[in-house]
Amino acid sequence: MARSGKPAGVAVFTATVSWLLTRAGLFLILVGGQASAQDDRNRFLDRIDANAIIDFRAAVETNKPAFQSTEIRLKTELGVALWDNAELKAVTRFRADAFDKLEAGVPSQAAIAPLTRRLIIGDRSDFELRELYVQTDVGRTRLTLGKQQIVWGQADGLKVLDIVNPQDFREFILEDFGGSRIPLWSVNAEIPIRNVTAQFIWVPDRSYHKLPEPGSSYSFSAPGFAITPPPGIDLDLREVARPTRAIADSDIGFRVSTLSGGWDLTVNYLYHYGDLPVPFAEIDVTPARPRLTVTPGYARTHLLGGTFSNAFGSVVLRGEVGYFFDRPMIAREIVDNKAFLQRDQLRHVIGLDWFRFSDTLISVQLFQDWTPRHSPSLFIDRVDTNFSILLRRDFLNQTLTPQVILIQNVNGGSGLVRPQVAYELNDHTSMRLGADVFYGSTESIFGQFAERDRVVFGVTWAF
Amino acid sequence: MKQVSLRFRSLAAASFLLAMGARALMGEPMSPAPLLDGNEIARRINARDEGASSAQTMVIETTDRRGKSRVRETRIFRKYVGEEKRTAIFFEEPRSVKGTAFLTIDYPEAGRDDDLWLYLPAARKVRRISMANRGQYFLGTDFTYEDMKKSTKVALEDYEWKTLGEEVVDGRRCFLLEAVPVSEVSNELGYSRSRQWVDAEIFIFRKIQAWDVQGNELKTIEFKDISQVHGIWTVHRIEAHNHKTGHHSVLAFSNVDYASEVKDDLFTPQALRRGP
Numbered sequence: 001m002a003r004s005g006k007p008a009g010v011a012v013f014t015a016t017v018s019w020l021l022t023r024a025g026l027f028l029i030l031v032g033g034q035a036s037a038q039d040d041r042n043r044f045l046d047r048i049d050a051n052a053i054i055d056f057r058a059a060v061e062t063n064k065p066a067f068q069s070t071e072i073r074l075k076t077e078l079g080v081a082l083w084d085n086a087e088l089k090a091v092t093r094f095r096a097d098a099f100d101k102l103e104a105g106v107p108s109q110a111a112i113a114p115l116t117r118r119l120i121i122g123d124r125s126d127f128e129l130r131e132l133y134v135q136t137d138v139g140r141t142r143l144t145l146g147k148q149q150i151v152w153g154q155a156d157g158l159k160v161l162d163i164v165n166p167q168d169f170r171e172f173i174l175e176d177f178g179g180s181r182i183p184l185w186s187v188n189a190e191i192p193i194r195n196v197t198a199q200f201i202w203v204p205d206r207s208y209h210k211l212p213e214p215g216s217s218y219s220f221s222a223p224g225f226a227i228t229p230p231p232g233i234d235l236d237l238r239e240v241a242r243p244t245r246a247i248a249d250s251d252i253g254f255r256v257s258t259l260s261g262g263w264d265l266t267v268n269y270l271y272h273y274g275d276l277p278v279p280f281a282e283i284d285v286t287p288a289r290p291r292l293t294v295t296p297g298y299a300r301t302h303l304l305g306g307t308f309s310n311a312f313g314s315v316v317l318r319g320e321v322g323y324f325f326d327r328p329m330i331a332r333e334i335v336d337n338k339a340f341l342q343r344d345q346l347r348h349v350i351g352l353d354w355f356r357f358s359d360t361l362i363s364v365q366l367f368q369d370w371t372p373r374h375s376p377s378l379f380i381d382r383v384d385t386n387f388s389i390l391l392r393r394d395f396l397n398q399t400l401t402p403q404v405i406l407i408q409n410v411n412g413g414s415g416l417v418r419p420q421v422a423y424e425l426n427d428h429t430s431m432r433l434g435a436d437v438f439y440g441s442t443e444s445i446f447g448q449f450a451e452r453d454r455v456v457f458g459v460t461w462a463f
Numbered sequence: 464m465k466q467v468s469l470r471f472r473s474l475a476a477a478s479f480l481l482a483m484g485a486r487a488l489m490g491e492p493m494s495p496a497p498l499l500d501g502n503e504i505a506r507r508i509n510a511r512d513e514g515a516s517s518a519q520t521m522v523i524e525t526t527d528r529r530g531k532s533r534v535r536e537t538r539i540f541r542k543y544v545g546e547e548k549r550t551a552i553f554f555e556e557p558r559s560v561k562g563t564a565f566l567t568i569d570y571p572e573a574g575r576d577d578d579l580w581l582y583l584p585a586a587r588k589v590r591r592i593s594m595a596n597r598g599q600y601f602l603g604t605d606f607t608y609e610d611m612k613k614s615t616k617v618a619l620e621d622y623e624w625k626t627l628g629e630e631v632v633d634g635r636r637c638f639l640l641e642a643v644p645v646s647e648v649s650n651e652l653g654y655s656r657s658r659q660w661v662d663a664e665i666f667i668f669r670k671i672q673a674w675d676v677q678g679n680e681l682k683t684i685e686f687k688d689i690s691q692v693h694g695i696w697t698v699h700r701i702e703a704h705n706h707k708t709g710h711h712s713v714l715a716f717s718n719v720d721y722a723s724e725v726k727d728d729l730f731t732p733q734a735l736r737r738g739p
């Protein structure tokens with residue numbers, strides 16, 4: 001866990017982004033001053049691409065029938081063409097929910113860096129600058145500077161390498177990754193070299209997973225996810241402590257991608273903080289009743305991994321593998337004021353996508369986490385196995401799409417089933433009706449939400 | 464239009480004379496060109512210049528039997544790298560599909576499957592995809608992936624061609640061919656046979672009628688608004704009518720450009736995410 005603070009790195013990064021934005025603004029002003037007003041306006045409008053999506057979603061819990069959420073989201077996207085091959089992009093999202101259940105009360109954003117946080121408006125709405133970046137070509141290098149999402153890997157439902165950006169678990173894993181990923185202020189350079197593309201990333205944004213607080217619909221309660229003190233001990237749970245050193249605590253990584261012999265291959269490396277907070281704990285036995293003080297924090301890890309995919313007739317074989325060095329994992333014991341252990345862990349997923357008949361997809365995935373130097377005090381098993389099955393078929397010229405996804409944790413015997421039917425009314429409007437059904441023990445990863453089964457109806461307008 | 468359906472070579476000359484006579488009655492110029500062998504016509508179709516690379520706007524309009532329409536606007540780029548044909552399609556309108564992108568690499572080796580990638584902006588991931596078969600319909604249209612890939616060309620190894628005669632389509636003299644898939648690919652392509660009207664001067668399709676594997680009439684494809692761009696004969700409108708479903712699809716091409724450079728970097732999975 002980091003201890004000291006040096007804001008120089010943030011200042012350099014902010015200055016760089018500011019310089020680019022200033023240059024963009026000056027450029028637009030100069031362009032505007034050199035021609036007639038009408039031409040200016042037309043030319044300026046030609047450079048702008050703006051659109052918006054309004055999504056209404058109602059979710060009803062079925063075990064004790066009650067609304068969980070009726071939410072409206074407005075997402076706006078603005079693209080402005082700048083100088084040659086350069087574009088400024090801004091994405092915002094406003095959410096308003098009639099019910100205060102998904103994030104009960106005013107949520108803490110302690111795990112999120114100040115410049116990355118949402119604007120919380122009361123208990124039931126928020127506004128977020130989801131993305132703001134300039135993308136430009138410098139020689140053959142495609143440079144993206146600003147708040148953005150950097151996506152690695154190809155797995156559905158669960159993640160192995162898609163960990164550059166942290167995740168908001170407001171709805172556990174039910175929200176699509178594009179919406180739950182927390183965009184970070186980052187530098188992203190992609191350089192094509194012959195038949196290889198090299199990507200370098202620097203992430204000075206010290207933001208981590210956003211976990212739901214107690215009382216929220218999807219707050220974690222299962223052992224290994226939530227901190228529960230032994231009987232007879234008081235718990236003093238402090239606010240999460242983020243690393244503070246701007247440069248030394250930033251994340252860096254690279255990816256090399258190529259197509260060779262029909263195989264899509266990548267090699268990935270990331271030096272980062274694990275996004276899931278781990279408990280730094282102290283026990284004070286001097287009071288009459290012992291007190292356990294826990295300060296959630298973060299620990300460094302290296303990730304070395306890769307991906308592969310290839311098509312064989314109507315089947316696509318794909319996979320991801322990641323070896324995490326000294327990955328922090330919550331433990332039952334406290335050693336050296338740490339209620340967690342750091343162990344190497346191999347995580348992988350192998351998937352088969354079978355494009356059967358016309359318009360039908362059958363997709364299966366096997367995920368495994370293997371901890372070779374396992375300890376009995378760890379909550380996770382030496383080998384933890386999940387699998388998923390997706391069935392999807394398009395009807396009516398791809399306007400009606402029923403699908404069902406099953407995700408099953410083999411070790412805990414718990415899982416999640418998600419049937420859904422989506423219908424595209426026209427070019428701008430689509431509807432969906434689905435359900436999210438959890439099962440298994442309340443102490444298992446999916447079963448902890450067994451009381452949160454729900455039916456969901458949604459309408460999306462895009463314009 | 465009178466279709467000439469002759470299976471015996473000895474009758475071919477008679478049909479040719481009938482066709483010429485009909486055209487003369489319609490006041491069209493006569494041409495002494497003899498009937499070409501079907502396979503030779505197919506070869507000439509593929510020999511037609513389509514440029515080393517191209518960039519164009521493609522608008523896809525689909526209409527179901529109730530008249531409900533959907534419109535998609537795309538930018539489509541093609542380039543030959545050696546004998547590989549690379550195609551990238553970027554969806555620009557409407558907002559619901561904006562950012563979706565396809566990349567295909569069509570290899571010259573017979574029997575080697577194409578490589579396909581799909582980028583879905585909601586997932587922000589470029590995924591390798593495959594096809595159940597080449598007869599799978601492309602994005603809810605009445606064109607199969609094979610139709611889209613070959614565009615105005617043909618897969619020589621997949622069909623046996625026979626010249627049935629000549630007819631006039633849209634005022635143009637056309638060879639009428641019957642194309643029968645070789646048995647092993649018929650199910651894969653989704654056709655049992657097709658009739659193809661090929662412009663006798665520029666060797667470009669004017670019309671295709673296709674029957675499904677059960678022998679039922681499946682669809683009619685018409686190629687319209689054909690003109691030269693940068694000296695290359697170009698189809699600007701392709702219409703497909705599915706007779707079984709009543710569904711109708713139109714591909715309209717504009718801003719066709721064979722002259723500007725199309726960079727190799729555009730035809731990579733990474734480029735799908737970035738856009739053109």
